[in-house]
Amino acid sequence: MTEIVYDGLPEGLLTALTYGLSLAEHPEWQAGSPELCLSVNSANVVWAHAAGFLAEQLRGTCPFSYGSTIDFGERIVPESQMTAFCVYAPMVLEREDYLGIDVGPPGHEGHDVINIQGMYPIHEVERQFIDEQGLEAFWKSGWEPTDVLRRPAV
Numbered sequence: 711m712t713e714i715v716y717d718g719l720p721e722g723l724l725t726a727l728t729y730g731l732s733l734a735e736h737p738e739w740q741a742g743s744p745e746l747c748l749s750v751n752s753a754n755v756v757w758a759h760a761a762g763f764l765a766e767q768l769r770g771t772c773p774f775s776y777g778s779t780i781d782f783g784e785r786i787v788p789e790s791q792m793t794a795f796c797v798y799a800p801m802v803l804e805r806e807d808y809l810g811i812d813v814g815p816p817g818h819e820g821h822d823v824i825n826i827q828g829m830y831p832i833h834e835v836e837r838q839f840i841d842e843q844g845l846e847a848f849w850k851s852g853w854e855p856t857d858v859l860r861r862p863a864v
Contacts, residue, residue, distance in 0.1 A: 711769075713762040715755060720802055722807040723856055725749040726758030732824050734769035741812060742823035744774040747800035750831060756787045761829050777845040779837045784829055790858045792822050794837035796845060800828035801855060809848070830855050833862040 711730040719725050725747065726794065732743035746749040748761040764772075764780055786792050801809050808826035812819055832840070840848045846852035 711762050711766040713758045715758045716781045717753065717755075720749075723749045723802070724755070724757060725802055726761050727826070728762055728765040731765040731769045732772070732822075736770055736773055738773040738775060742825040744799060744827045745824050746774065746828040746829050747803065747808070747826045749800070749802045749856055750858050752787070752790075752858050754787050754789070757831070757858070761795075764829075776827070777840065779832070779840050781834070781837060787858070790831070791833060792831040792858060793834050794832050795829045796832050796837070796840055796848070798828050798830060798845060798849070800826050811848075813841055831858055835862050836864055839864040 711728060723741045723764050728746040732745050734743070744766050746761050749759060751850045753862065756853050760782065764782070768780070772778065776798050780795045780797070782793050782795065784793060789831055803826060811824040811826070812822065814822035836848060848864065851863040854860055
């Protein structure tokens with residue numbers, strides 16, 4: 711698994727992308743295979759490593775589809791209370807830049823399509839809320855997706 715990390719892109723955020731998750735197979739990946747994108751207001755590169763770790767550990771078993779929640783099992787980084795992630799569209803990319811990216815070689819277009827999925831750190835109580843009420847209800851709760859030191863929104 712490869713983690714590509716950008717410090718300060720966009721300004722003030724640490725952004726990480728994975729490469730390697732999409733090389734696995736999953737029955738739900740019909741319209742393309744995922745890679746992950748995480749953007750947080752932190753200089754701690756462990757956030758990027760956490761996304762890479764989850765991609766490596768869960769490839770082929772977790773669909774990483776919108777609304778999926780992933781329990782990390784412990785604090786992701788020591789300074790934050792967050793212990794989980796939810797998956798949705800990446801906030802730092804335009805739709806045309808994260809959906810339907812054809813990486814197939816010439817003559818094999820449409821066979822290797824990647825969709826970049828956003829990973830958002832959340833609190834355990836928020837993970838439970840999303841699992842019970844759905845991602846849309848949580849998304850409308852007024853939370854700040856890049857703030858890894860925020861209090862729970864629910």
